Amino acid sequence: MSDIQSQLPTILHHNTIAKLEYDKLLIGDRRVYPFEKKYVVANNVFEAASAIKNMVTQGGGPLEVALLSLIMIARQNGKDEKAFREGVKALSLARPTNTTMARELNNLLSDILKAFDDDDFIFKVVKIVNCKLSYYDYLYDKMSDYGKTLIDNNDGILTTCFPEHSFFLSIYKAREEGKSFCVYAPETRPYLQGARLTAASLAEMGFEHYLITDNMVGTFMGLGKINKYMTAVDLALKDYTVVNKIGTLQNAICANYYNIPYYPFSISFDETKDNIRDVEIEYRDSKEVKLFKGVKTTSDEVRAIYPCFDIIPSKLVTGIVTPDGVRR
Template sequence: MIELPYVLRHENICRLEGNRLLIGDRRVFPFEKRFEVCANVQEVARSLQAMVTQGGGPLEVALQTMILVTNQMQQGLLGHGFETLTDAAKLLIAARPTNTTMHRALSHLLAAVQPKQADLEELASALKQEVSSMLDGYDQLYHQMGRLGSSLIADRSVILTTCFAEHTFLLSLAYAKESGKEVRVLANETRPYLQGSRLTAVSLEEMDIEVNVITDGMGATFMEAGKVDAYMTAVDLLCMDGTVVNKVGTLANAIAARYASVPYYAFSISPDPSKQGRADVTMEMRPPQEVKRCMGSATTLDSIKALYPAFDSIPAQLVTALVTPKGILKPEEIQRNFS
């Protein structure tokens, strides 16, 4: 039986305890298994901005936060109007503007429960039921895409990845291993938060999949030397024209992969229908001081300036194929399959 590693289990991504939401603090994992405790939506939004959780984490956090808000509405701690929910959603969305999967999930949730807004008890019940249904649906998609992804992995493959590609990538490796394939992963550190070395590598070790940590600039060297069979990443945002938006550093490896004739496969649950291409995407710029520190230690002088674009835009022509719930698609097939 395939089991998810610690950081991807629902209760460790986030969980409700009374009038608080506990968010697994990925900034300190694996050295600490700590939870950020949030008592309201404002504190949750600040935690998302502070990168307490990243990647797919904000999606689940946002959905659970909406339950927290309805609970507080029932207790008279917040206003009873539907606008209280919509205001909460807006605050969460603004916390990570490039994460449009979270935006679309919250929009879907609000649309699903809006007919119940006249009765607070019905609204709260409908919202909790819808959140549960959505999370179950995502779990099914993760395994479905994991099986598809495993078909792209040959026996004795070496896979390069960037950042923490979460459920779909890890499940692809797990299903490949289950079928008898040997696989090894090169995980780049992913500065400045080191998601690759702290989350990806640790999760793979937990799953008994061989992994080597490399620095962010080493991927091209291994690809050019013929020591990488495929490059695989998550997708933070997929445009309708096949443009991929993912953690900064993804573009450099995608360019190197094309040069070295290494296929690049990206995992996406769905494109954002409001984003036709790169020009429609709000690219998040993180505070520059984050680049000047790593795991709490300064990496340069305070007087030195820095820049931190959080995401890369990867042109469709650099993407070999996208693993989606509708199959393994070429970038030019996204529009037709998701319209």
């Protein structure tokens, strides 16, 4: 593995995201973080897919869970092509908007099927998966080398939801270069990933930060406190349209109004999607809008709706931070 763990908050460490206990997978439960630090046990690939669908992990977490699930399938089923194909299908369908996991699994499936000819098949699958995990660490690190150059001294940086590896590596490296800045993290309703994951991680690593409510962004931009906007993305299209957590669009519109640059991070573009008509936006159970950690926030008869993701047009994107540089 690339040595980036010391530059990341605990929630992004490999063993916190997920870890194998031979043929069972333990998945870090982000739904209860930072109040509890526990794992959900997946006894098979279908339970792993269910955990992804049920938001046990999110953002970049499902990709790592999916990769480790390939080892679990190998240890439980050996050289069973049907088991691998069904497992890959179940994982790919768990979160339909973010296609990185599905694309990567389908690419690796061919490598695994070729490994059926190997005498030490399970060892070969472990090697394939670990090489891929190391490669993603390399990509996160490379992206952050570009991301850090976009951060200036005394910046006020807004993010949305949980910005994942490359953002945290970028601000770590910027601080190491002597830059001072403040990160503003909106709480991100209804799961409060901004409050529970982002702000808690910023505090853990000693970064200057403020937790704000989702409807404070325009005010702080108008006051001149925020002058950069940086997020992860769940999907990047060929036309530079990006898809990210609900709330990203309204913040990008505000940023555009106040002439604030918006730089999302994306490992790759989905070359199969030409424009927004090709994007499937996931809708979750509307009950999640009316609850927080099981506590009702309104009456039962109230109707709610919950699209998980925003589509942000390319005209609102200043540049996309990729492993090959900032693409504009």
